[in-house]
Structures are given as C-alpha cells and as structure tokens.
Amino acid sequence: MNTTIDSDRLAVKTTELTRRFGDLTAVDHVDLEIPSGGIFGLLGSNGAGKSTVIKMLTTLLAPTSGTAEVGGFDIIKDPAKIRGRIGYVPQLLSADGALTGYENLLLSAKLYGLPRPERSARIGEALTLMGLTDSARKLVKTYSGGMIRRLELAQAMLHRPAILFLDEPTMGLDPVARHAVWDRLQDLRRDYGMTVLITTHDMEEAEALCDELAIMHTGRIAVVGKPAELRTRLGASATMDDVFAHYAGGGISEGGDFRDAVQARRTARRLS
C-alpha cells in the first residue's frame, strides 16, 4: 500500500474493522478515515456499534478481523504505543468521587508517566483551562455533573494526547454545562492541535461541534460528510434530525438494549 504519506495526516484509519459477539456482528467491515486536527463525530442509535468502535480504537477490545491505525500505530501490533498518545473519557462519570480533583489528576499524571518536576505545572494548566482551579482541593463527590466532565477532560489532556476519544461526552448534562464542555473541546483542538473523536446521538451536538460526521447503522458506516453537506444532500429544508433518521434507519428513539438504558439512567442519577 502506498498510503504512508496519507496515513501520516490521518488520525485514525480503519481497514475492514469487524467485531463479533457470538452471533451478533456489532461492527461490520468498517472503513473509516479520520483526518488530523478536527472534531469528528461518530453518530448512531444505541447499539449501532459506536462504542464498540471506540473500544477497539482505544485498545480496550481486540477486533475479530480487520484492523485500524491510530496516530500511525496499529491497534493489534502496537497497542502500548497508542495508549501513550491518546486520551479517553468514558461515557460514565468515572472520576473518583472519594478523591479531590487534584488527587484524580495526580493519579493520571503518574499513570501516564509525566516526569515529577512537570506534574504540578501540567495539573495547574489543565485545571485553569477547565475552570476548576478553585475546586481542585474539594472532593469530587461535591462537584456538579458538568464539573466532573471537565475534570475528566483535564485528566484526559494532561499528557497532551494527539487524539482525544470521548464517548457521549455531554449525556445527561444541562445546556450550560453542555456548552462549557463544547467550548473546552474547541479550545483543546485549537490550542493543542488535538484531534477529537466523539460519539453522540445528539444532533444538536453533532452540528454545533463536529467538522465531520459518520453515521453508523447496524455495525456499518451509513454515510460520512460535513454536517451542512449532509443536510443539503437531503433537501433544502432538511434538519440534522432528518439526516439522522434517514441514515440511521428509523427514529432517534429506536434501538438500544436494556443495558444501554440502564447505563444511561445510572449516569443521569449520578448527575442529579
């Protein structure tokens, strides 16, 4: 393959990426190219395969067949190299409530091998950027949902990853907190040149935040394009919801198994 030059510019490139769970093909021969330096949205109903793609790209799950390159490294051959170069914010609010914001960040700094002299400067910078300096010494269980999300962003950016993965980053947040997260993601892209990959099923988020989108349906990529492009393709008055309904097969509320619902509810509970 003569793609070496191209793949240097690509943050992620998947090649027939496939994952089966028993009889279910969660991700089915996905070919996806995500350019560096943008915010890319992976959309789809619950159960469309978004989270499984993210798990494979973040080296949590091995593909059944096919492969992918993340930051120029193969997910099967070089998972350890990828781990040092990506940041990850899981769907659930996973910062440790029994620790302070600072302690959460310090743990990340150590696990990511930041040299001791740099740790406090990096932590301070991340706290400032996320607007959490005043709350750094408070226990995370006293934080609001939006603050926990921003803390997790701070944790994920501490080691200056080339690519940031976020699974449903604003699910369950109120509109103000949601916009704050969007603004911070745009800062990270602009100031640090990070590539941001998010999954969402929120069309407003997709349109407001993403440079480019891929919509998944039953494990396959249904369409890839810029939000405005996708809308005009369907007609002058088409909204993003129409685009989603068209490509993701049916209404937004469809799909999703019991486990997704339970998880979503659990997140919502933690936020309230």
Added chain:
Amino acid sequence: MDRFFRESSAVAEVELIKLVRDPTELLSRAVQPVLWLVVFGQVLAHVHGIYTGEVGYLAFITPGILAQSVLFSAIFYGIAVIWERDLGVVHKLLVSPARRSSLVFGKAVSAGFRGVVQAVVIYLVALVMHIPVRHELRAIVGVLALVLLGSGLFSTFSLIIACIVKTRERFMGIGQLLTMPLFFASNAIYPLELMPGWLRIVAQVNPLTYLVDALRALMIVGGESVRGYPVDFAVLLAVFGVLLMVAVRLYPTLVE
C-alpha cells in the same frame, strides 16, 4: 522496575487516601474478628473440647481469626472492582499506558492496608484478653509480612473471580460460597488432625492453611508451625505469583 513501582504505588496510594478519609468500613470489618475471639473463642476455651497441645485454645485460634479477617476483607474486594468497571474507572485505567501488571499489583498492595489494620485490631484484643502473643519486633514484622502477602493473595483471587463473573449479583453469590468453605476447611479454628481424611486433603491445598500455620509460629508464645514458616512463606508466595499472572491476563477482559 522503576516504572512498575511508580505505577503500582500510584494505584495503592489512592486506595490508602480513601481508607484514611473514610475508615467506617475498616471499623465495621473489625467487629467480626472481635466477636470470634471474645465469644466463640472464650466459650470453646472453657469447655476444653478441642485439644491444642501446650497452647491454650484462645491462643490457638488467634492467628486463625487474623487469617480469617484477612481472607474476608480481601475476598469482597472483587465487588469494588466490578463497581469500578460499571463506573468506567477500569476502562480509564486500561486505556492508560500503565502496565497491566502494575495495576493488578497496586490493587493487591492496597488490599494489604486493610489486612494490616485487622492485625492491629487483633493484637489489641489479644492484649486486653491476655492472650500470650509474641512482642518481639522480628515476630511482628513477620506477621505483618504474612498479612500483606495473604491480603494480596486473596484479593487477587477475588479479582480473578470478578473478571470471570463480571456482575455484582453473581459475585455476591460466589463470594459467600467460597469464603466459608475456605475458612472451615483450614486449620484456623481446629487442628488438621481432628479432620476426617478427605477434609484434611482439602485443607492441605487451601492457601489459608499455610497462612494460619505460619502466623501460629510467629504470633503466639509457644506456637508451633507444622511445616515451618519458611515453607509456608514459599507456598504463599508461589500461589500469589501464579494468581497475579492469571489476573494480569484476565483484568483487561473486564471491559470487553
């Protein structure tokens, strides 16, 4: 090695901070061993129903009760891991470049802190009840080392079970199913000689028996180890090593 130490101590330190900040769980865990010694131990010591040689019955079971509380506080540690998985904490740890072995070992070390607290409680109870425990520094250091080793071993065992069953409900069932047999099929509260043959065989492959055997020699005045505590140490270390290797392989499957 440096990196391994940095990563596992980072994981363990976090657990230590949390324990110090909220010691309620530690204190409630201390109730059970106290009951065993004060109620069960005293009653059975009165009836002289179990022959324990030169050492009195209370002194005989003190190391057994310490081993039991090490086992009980370590074995439910898998629940915490499943909880962390449900919250996405395990995902976050596994996406980081930290080695899997450091994460698993760090967790095993943090289980040791709980064990050490149990040991302190039991030494205090022994002091109040005039149980003849050894107070030389060497003996106490040996006991603490055994407690750390035992906690690490049983918590890693618990981690393995958590990786296999993956849900809290199933883990609770299996946890109950395992702890009592491990405890009763050991030399914790009666000598092996009193057991029927088949049970003695079970007890001899039970790591708890080796933990109790070594503790008995190091903790109690006149206490004797059947195998010699260096042998016990070696067996426990070997089992711990094997369990660690299995856990390192299984831990990443928690998030699949």
